[in-house]
Amino acid sequence: MNYNELAKKAVDAKKKSFANFSNFHVGAALLTENDELYLGANIENSSYSLTICAERTAVFQAVLDGHRKFKAVAIASDFEDYCPPCGACRQVLMDLCGKDLDVVMVNKKDEIIVPKLAELLPLGFNEDYLK
Numbered sequence: 001m002n003y004n005e006l007a008k009k010a011v012d013a014k015k016k017s018f019a020n021f022s023n024f025h026v027g028a029a030l031l032t033e034n035d036e037l038y039l040g041a042n043i044e045n046s047s048y049s050l051t052i053c054a055e056r057t058a059v060f061q062a063v064l065d066g067h068r069k070f071k072a073v074a075i076a077s078d079f080e081d082y083c084p085p086c087g088a089c090r091q092v093l094m095d096l097c098g099k100d101l102d103v104v105m106v107n108k109k110d111e112i113i114v115p116k117l118a119e120l121l122p123l124g125f126n127e128d129y130l131k
């Protein structure tokens, strides 16, 4: 699957979003090393801080299924411009997917930009510091 196709999957995944409080719908599509696809969407909670982002719902499902190597995550939102992953998701993606993950952000015109996770989280903390 190419990254434009992955971006479209993230746009589709946005339909699964439960965002009754912010009304800001986010979809994510995570591509494993062997081209399996995991979708995610943000799920909000009336106790706002318990909300979970689209990226984390996708990566947690993939990890539960035993995946530990990933190529890319695509992120789509209601915003006109590209929606960057929040700081918490950058940290989780760094730990579970690694610094070389391609982060595919798609805007409302279906254009994409693809920075590496390392560019979005320079000097990121990871498990190496715990050894």
Ligand code: THU
Residues within 6 Å of the ligand: 019, 022, 024, 025, 026, 041, 042, 043, 044, 051, 052, 053, 054, 055, 084, 085, 086, 089
């Ligand atoms: N959100 C995501 O799902 N991913 C991000 O990286 C940015 C923020 C969600 C969380 C919340 O449900 C809504 O967007 C507004 O912050």
